[in-house]
Amino acid sequence: MVAVVGREVVTESELWVEARIELARRHGDAIQVELDAAFLESFLDYLISQLLIDAQARRAGITDVSESDLEREVETLQKQFRSLEAFQAFLRRSDISIDLLRSSLRRALRVIRFTDERLRSRLRISGTSREQALRDWLSELRRT
Numbered sequence: 812m813v814a815v816v817g818r819e820v821v822t823e824s825e826l827w828v829e830a831r832i833e834l835a836r837r838h839g840d841a842i843q844v845e846l847d848a849a850f851l852e853s854f855l856d857y858l859i860s861q862l863l864i865d866a867q868a869r870r871a872g873i874t875d876v877s878e879s880d881l882e883r884e885v886e887t888l889q890k891q892f893r894s895l896e897a898f899q900a901f902l903r904r905s906d907i908s909i910d911l912l913r914s915s916l917r918r919a920l921r922v923i924r925f926t927d928e929r930l931r932s933r934l935r936i937s938g939t940s941r942e943q944a945l946r947d948w949l950s951e952l953r954r955t
Contacts, residue, residue, distance in 0.1 A: 813825075813826050813855060814826075814855060814858075814859055816859050816862040816863060816866070817862070817863075817866050819862055819866075821855070821858065821859075821862070826851060826854070826855055826858065827846065827851070828905065828906070828907055828911065828915075829854070829858050829915060830846055830850070830851060830854045830858075831846070831901075831905045831907065832905075832907065832912060832915045832916075833854070833857075835888060835891060835892075835901060836888055836891070836919075838891070839888075839890075839891025839892050839893075840891065840892040840893055840897050840898075840901060859953075860949050860952075861918065861919070861922050863949070863952040863953065864922045864925060864926055864949075864952065865918050865921055865922050865925075867925065867929075867952065868921050868922065868924070868925035869921075871925065873921060873924060873925050873928075874921070876917045876920045876921055876924075880920055881913060881916060881917055881920065884916045884919070884920055885909075885912065885913065885916060888912075888916070926945070929948065930944050930945060930948070
């Protein structure tokens with residue numbers, strides 16, 4: 812076990828898988844980041860934030876991610892690779908099933924949707940920057 816967020820336990824293997832998926836989303840098969848202890852520690856902080864936001868989204872009743880949105884996200888990730896074979900090789904090499912990938916991407920889409928919705932209302936009220944509003948909100952979530 813690496814972390815507990817609410818009732819969700821994050822294991823070391825889950826941390827590695829989530830880190831690989833997020834790096835693939837950002838860089839495709841051009842990933843040049845080594846998954847060393849410093850990177851994983853930093854990524855754990857990011858993942859905890861994602862899980863806290865996801866828990867809030869679920870409490871707010873935001874659980875739906877359409878199949879078409881999810882398929883579009885899988886296709887977007889696949890296009891980050893030079894070929895379908897390179898994408899499939901990444902999944903095999905990283906020991907990521909398509910179901911696990913879809914679950915991770917579903918959560919990411921839910922987090923994006925909820926964050927956008929939540930920050931939009933905070934920005935109207937506070938007039939702060941999006942980044943500051945996000946930092947403030949995450950700080951609140953971590954205290955609860």
